[in-house]
Amino acid sequence: MVKREKNNEKRTALLKATLSLVNNNGFHDAPMSKIAKLTGVSPATIYLYFDSKQDLINQLYVEVKASFCECAFNEYDESLPIKKGFEIIWKNIAHYKFKNIEEAVFLSQCDNTPMIDETSKEEGLKHLQPLIDLWERGKTEKIIKPISSYLLYAYTIYPLAFLMNMQKKDKNQLDENCLENAFQAAWDSIRI
Amino acid sequence: MVKREKNNEKRTALLKATLSLVNNNGFHDAPMSKIAKLTGVSPATIYLYFDSKQDLINQLYVEVKASFCECAFNEYDESLPIKKGFEIIWKNIAHYKFKNIEEAVFLSQCDNTPMIDETSKEEGLKHLQPLIDLWERGKTEKIIKPISSYLLYAYTIYPLAFLMNMQKKDKNQLDENCLENAFQAAWDSIRI
DNA sequence: ACTAAAAGAATGAACGTTCATTCTTTAAAT
DNA sequence: ATTTAAAGAATGAACGTTCATTCTTTTAGT
Known part of the structure; x- marks a missing residue:
């Protein structure tokens, strides 16, 4: 849903305030009034940038997820050997999660909660395809175990959320x- | 907080309804009125069994966590060899999570959200000590990698939540x- | 064994508050 | 002068919680 183009700063500030409040209080205690106050605007102003609270939280999720995925494939190249390519992606993700800990905590809260629309969640998941492609290549080259991508993800990427x-x-x-x-643990769990 | 001894059925029914609503709607959309309606009682009745909504959700978390941990160490014996002992605990946990999927989803939502008091969370975590002891034993026997229990947990148990x-x-x-x-992936990630 | 009184559970309605959202007005920019 | 952005006040609905009251069970007196 496209609303305003102007004054993207205010929109970004609203997203940031929402992230912070949801992280610290939970979605159930992050009312629009507090989001407005923390941003320094009137509650009504939020509705110039977002259709509803749900729209606000959905957009926040999609954008944070996108920035995460963009970071994940930084300096990654499909022509790299399997292990090296995996290492680059894995470490990109690890660094993102520890440099942008607020964003990462927020994503993990969203992914384990019905607070985000299912459609927005699926949109957020699409950007990880190059990693899945890498795994497929690793399987045909007999370097990575022939198990489902869900298992590979569960044992290599997902543990980072806990840490x-x-x-x-x-x-x-x-x-x-x-x-x-x-x-090393991640790699050991999936390598043949 | 001890309230009633009688009619534990109703209390259990309230906990069950809460679990279901929080799972499907999230904490932010599980009002007392809905919990009451789903249980088939008046909203006021909830307060005969629980002090507040927060008390209700905290008690639910602690009890579900306890039942989970109890199941985890079923048939486990400290005298078992490291790998066998680990396998028993791991498979107990895996079976719990797939036989009691509603409870497991609820726990993962609680663990990734500020909706539970920090004290209740810590109370819930204590029961996993035998697993940590097993790992310590595995480290001294040079069977398990000399890495922190958080890492071991992240790579063996936590992935089950994703699956x-x-x-x-x-x-x-x-x-x-x-x-x-x-x-196999879990074991490979932590064995030497 | 029967009845009356007391206690315990449970209720629907109502409380004050807070919620997400909208309305009306003002300020600023073009 | 007109349009856009923002504000503050206002809205009805919904929230968690409590209230006065009514059922239901237990106790006690006969």
Whole structure:
């Protein structure tokens, strides 16, 4: 739903405030009034940029997911060897999750909750195709186990969400060494 | 908070209705009025069994988590060899998550959301100690990688949550073969 | 065993508050 | 002068919770 082109700053500020509130209070305690107050605008102004609260949260999800996926394939090249290509994507994702911890926590909350429309969720998932392609290539080259992409994702990418949540709670500090161990575990779980 | 001893059925029915509503609608769209209606009682009746909505959801979380952890260590014995002991616990957990998919989805929603009090969350986490002990034993016996328990959990148990969510959306059917692959991936990621 | 009184459960209606959203007015930009 | 952006006030609906009251069960007195 396209509304305004002008003053994208305000729109971005609204998205940012929403992210912060949903992260800290949960969707059930992130009312429009608080979003407006935190942004420094009137509640009515939100409706110049978004159709509804649901529209706001859906757009936020899709945009954060897009920025995540864009980051994931930075410097990735399909001609790279399987393991090297996987390592680049994996580390891109890992770095995103620990540099942009608020965004990552938000995504994990969305992915485990019915708060986002199913259609928006599917839209957000499409951008990961190059990783799935890489895995398929790895399977035919007998480098990666011949198991479903869901399994491969569950054991390589998904664990990062847990580590990140622990990181946020200061339960597990993630240094370079820990990251290397994590990558090794991911790779060991799927390599033949 | 101890309230009534009598008529535990109604209390259980309230918990069950809450679980179902939160799962399908999210916490933000599971009002007391709907919980009451689904249970077939008056809204006021809820407050004979629980202090508040927050108390209701906290108690639900703690009890579901407890039943999950109880199931996890069924037939487990500390004298078992590392791999066998791990396999038993892992498969217990896997079976719980796929036999009690509603409960498991609920737990994953709670664990990724600020909807549960932090104290209740910590209470729920305590019961997993035997698994951590097993891992420690595995490390000293040089069977399991010398990495933190958070990493071990992230790569062996946490992935099941993803598989289960996919299962619920009918995206990934989990047969016995897939389960075996999943266990192998889990073990491969942490064994030396 | 029967009845009356007390206690415990449960209720629907109503409370004050807060919600998402809209209406009306003002300020700013063109 | 006209249009657009923003604001604040206002809206009905819905929220969590409590209220006064009524059923239902238990207790006690005969």
